[in-house]
Amino acid sequence: MMLRIITCFKWVIDQADIKTAPGSRELVLDQAAYRISDYDRFAIEEAVILQEKYGGSTAAITIGTPEARKSLKDVLSRGLEKAYFINDPSFDNLEPSQTASILATAIRSQLDYDLIICGEGSGDLYAQQVGPRLAEALDIPCATCVSKITIDGDQIIVERKLDDGIEVAAMPLPAVVTLLPDINSPRIPGLKDTLAASKKPIVDITGADLGQHFEPCLQTVSILASSMKRNGVKFSSDPSDISKFVDAILKTGLIG
Amino acid sequence: MAGVWILAENRNQTLELLSVAAGLAEKLGTQVAAFLGGDPQLAQEYISCGADEVLILPPLAEDQPQEAYIPIIVEEARQGDPDIFLIAATLRGKEMAARIAARLNTGLCSGCTALQLEPTGEKLEMERLVFGGAAVQTVTCLTRPQMATIAPRTFAAAAPVAGRKGQVKELAPPPPGLVKVLERKPKVRQSGDINEAKVLVCVGRGIEKEEDMALARGLAEVIGGELACTRPIAEEFHWLPEETYIGLSGQKVKPDIYIGIGISGQIQHVTGIRDARFISAINRDENAEIFNMSDCGIVGDLYAVLPELTRELKQALKK
Numbered sequence: 195m196m197l198r199i200i201t202c203f204k205w206v207i208d209q210a211d212i213k214t215a216p217g218s219r220e221l222v223l224d225q226a227a228y229r230i231s232d233y234d235r236f237a238i239e240e241a242v243i244l245q246e247k248y249g250g251s252t253a254a255i256t257i258g259t260p261e262a263r264k265s266l267k268d269v270l271s272r273g274l275e276k277a278y279f280i281n282d283p284s285f286d287n288l289e290p291s292q293t294a295s296i297l298a299t300a301i302r303s304q305l306d307y308d309l310i311i312c313g314e315g316s317g318d319l320y321a322q323q324v325g326p327r328l329a330e331a332l333d334i335p336c337a338t339c340v341s342k343i344t345i346d347g348d349q350i351i352v353e354r355k356l357d358d359g360i361e362v363a364a365m366p367l368p369a370v371v372t373l374l375p376d377i378n379s380p381r382i383p384g385l386k387d388t389l390a391a392s393k394k395p396i397v398d399i400t401g402a403d404l405g406q407h408f409e410p411c412l413q414t415v416s417i418l419a420s421s422m423k424r425n426g427v428k429f430s431s432d433p434s435d436i437s438k439f440v441d442a443i444l445k446t447g448l449i450g
Numbered sequence: 451m452a453g454v455w456i457l458a459e460n461r462n463q464t465l466e467l468l469s470v471a472a473g474l475a476e477k478l479g480t481q482v483a484a485f486l487g488g489d490p491q492l493a494q495e496y497i498s499c500g501a502d503e504v505l506i507l508p509p510l511a512e513d514q515p516q517e518a519y520i521p522i523i524v525e526e527a528r529q530g531d532p533d534i535f536l537i538a539a540t541l542r543g544k545e546m547a548a549r550i551a552a553r554l555n556t557g558l559c560s561g562c563t564a565l566q567l568e569p570t571g572e573k574l575e576m577e578r579l580v581f582g583g584a585a586v587q588t589v590t591c592l593t594r595p596q597m598a599t600i601a602p603r604t605f606a607a608a609a610p611v612a613g614r615k616g617q618v619k620e621l622a623p624p625p626p627g628l629v630k631v632l633e634r635k636p637k638v639r640q641s642g643d644i645n646e647a648k649v650l651v652c653v654g655r656g657i658e659k660e661e662d663m664a665l666a667r668g669l670a671e672v673i674g675g676e677l678a679c680t681r682p683i684a685e686e687f688h689w690l691p692e693e694t695y696i697g698l699s700g701q702k703v704k705p706d707i708y709i710g711i712g713i714s715g716q717i718q719h720v721t722g723i724r725d726a727r728f729i730s731a732i733n734r735d736e737n738a739e740i741f742n743m744s745d746c747g748i749v750g751d752l753y754a755v756l757p758e759l760t761r762e763l764k765q766a767l768k769k
Binding site: 209221291315318327335338351356358364366376417419424431435437439446 | 459515540541542548552553555556559560561575578579581582583584585586587588589590591593627629630631634636673692699706707709720721724727728729730742743744747748749751754758759762766
């Protein structure tokens, strides 16, 4: 069979750029750069690997405000053939049920697919809901925590790494999988890949094209910096300082 | 029955969720229902620990995954219309919760770390970590039931109350699903349980070679601790088993003492140690982030510091 693969990815704030306003817990995000969510790089790479192995087609899909257009060249340079960009100025700070509904609506109306691949969670919210919710919305089977994929005719065989061990399962295609990072090692795109990316097709899907509203189920009351600061004393590696470090540990009374 | 419902994979997780659920149910003047898979003998214990009703999940066919319970759980929830539904955030629990929430068209707070009822009403304010642990997001759920997944060991287990009464209901077996389990390979524990350890020696990428792990192991032995690590040490280098990596996507630990060796202090990792009582670190970079969240630390080359430190501690502890 011709395996038609869709990889979902998210354009997220680079955590290294998250700053806190002085003297408060307010986040300052306006200078932050964006990047493809790290976990999604494994989903992108796996689509490319599966295509190399089984043939077929690959496409990327993402949701965002029009500013997220910058993500498309990046994702296409990583080897996917085509990008679907669901964008609307209102598609900002979506919660997982909205993201899954929007993806499902767009995919159902515009894309043919056998396999949908997601990362284990997004780099910003890390709610780990969109993959399973998308499967439910499309009424197709789903497997999370996947560390190995084999395609066998019209079914997919997955190895899931769970708390109590590995579960090998088979499910009919089409299906959704969410991947663990140990499934592959994403390639770094070279100059040639970047040049090739600018020639690949991009399909725009606007909010209006979807023809419905997507109400949130969760409301964010606040997002504030979490302080973990303890600012303890720093010793040097001199023997006398190491002794002080030992004393500090023993003084807690928590050892022995 | 309306009220506060819980679903977990095992007894410990169930008892932890029961303590949360019982507290909420008391404030709301409602009842607690707990799903029970596995040994039906546990039903009485769950009732003693706060459940008013225990919903028994029947055994699965050999090739059915746990997720096969989703349709019968959803059917039960449609009929019972719970106010709140809490699920243990195991790897499987997180998938099941997302799919149950999708079928019930409701919101889900993933990885909830704290929750309380709004002073005036019945809405839950739920906290969770975002941006790799750098920030706390507070959410409310606009739909019914209000759902959350809660990581194991976030809350203390409920204690039994003698003479508590409740009901037990057996659910119908789940229909066959599309996913067939072909094989199960149970995890072989290669290490002590870092969740139970009072002392943890945690290794990061400052350790250069696998054989150098002996330095960390030596320190752990002297202070009676377990070895833990950051994600790359387990997942990329495979120097320690995967159940020993600490962080947002791995284990969240609460040791009395944590000693980080060659750990920079990336937020995804330190989020997993925030509840440690005493955090210490050894790193050659004096600006390493880990020092900001440590109670004390040594700035120095771990290869020079560890032998000396281990010797000193051994002497002090007379081992």
